[in-house]
Amino acid sequence: MNKPLQAKTFFTVRTAPLAALCLAALVAGGCANPSYTITPEMQARAASENPAPPKDEDFPALDSAKWQQGAFPSLEALRAMRAGMGKDQVRELLGFPHFREGLGGVREWNYIFHFRTSAGPEYVTCQYMVRFNADVLTNGMYWKGPGCADLLKPMAATKPAATVQPVVLPAKTTLGADGLFRFDGRSLADLLPEGRRKLDALASDLGSSARPVDSIRVTGHTDRLGSNSYNQALSLARASTVRDYLVQAGVPAQAVQVQGKGESEPKVQCAQTRRADLIDCLAPNRRVEIEVSAQR
Known part of the structure; x- marks a missing residue:
């Protein structure tokens, strides 16, 4: 009678830490599925979708973030975002989402991003939302905050003013x-x-x-x-x-x-x-x- 009980106890002791680690990784990763192959058909489907953009009230409150400090992202990384990207690819560019996104079927990641306004410590804060379709590929990226989307526009190169050469008139x-x-x-x-x-x-x-x-x-x-x-x-x-x-x-x-x-x-x-x-x-x-x- 004691032998099955010992086997059951041994199984529980060995597997409980592993389950906890898996659950923690699942939550930290925004409930991302294991890596999967992205086909051209899936990418084309994501690019063709045009979901309605979120309203400001659809973004989570800043004080509800798990990582409230946010991050200073690379503008080039943000410019590389496209429809048809998998969660592994988004995470490689932007890191983990800053909010608790749930335990399963996650179709939305939210970030808090800061952008420097000068050489000093001043910065502006923007919220950034990434939405995923049924194939778990990005089909929409959205900003909350005045002027935030414009931060990704390349700065126009300043052209030197053209020098007007005076004309020497013939007599x-x-x-x-x-x-x-x-x-x-x-x-x-x-x-x-x-x-x-x-x-x-x-x-x-x-x-x-x-x-x-x-x-x-x-x-x-x-x-x-x-x-x-x-x-x-x-x-x-x-x-x-x-x-x-x-x-x-x-x-x-x-x-x-x-x-x-x-x-x-x-x-x-x-x-x-x-x-x-x-x-x-x-x-x-x-x-x-x-x-x-x-x-x-």
Whole structure:
């Protein structure tokens, strides 16, 4: 009669400490199951789930934590958190949860994390919740605390301010009238897209001049085709249009003077008999010249 009793007593003495150790490990680990294989299908299922985020009242009270001191986590570890991770992987990154999470079927881990705000001892405290799905894989990570989620955003690299190099303007800029205006055109409406781009660039250069601009003289020229009076009026009208465009682009109106010289100052002489060939040859004479005087 005594023999079975001795065997039973021996079994109880030997196994009770082991059971206690297992229970302690189970509680400390947030009731994590033994390590298991994570398949791609399980990860895809966790990533596709979109559970409703918790409300602030769903987070446990700070004074109910088992480890109330919390921890100073690695930001890189937190940034590595993803849906589809097992509890072993979460524990490797973040450590054990700071609250008693229960004895079985645990689907939620909670943490208390602190983040330094300066080189001194000051810090802010945030709560962090990790939720697990039916496969015991992470399917949601949540923050409680103002600005806590923003702490994981990488700090934008500070770019050095671009140095604007002052522009050294040429004493005289010559723009071909054929590239500025439509055929026989002279008004703002007659400016070609390429002509507008050239005048925009000129206005920008005038505004970025290394030396303040003192005065700008805009002179229009034509070829010898047509009457003297017509060419004189055309050259002045084109010079005035260029001035008006520059003023609209921000060049001070009082600094700009205009004049028209018609056909009086040709750059080339041409003797072609065919009109089309003659027009092409005389193109350099159809121009607008901009002379800039800068303060020394």
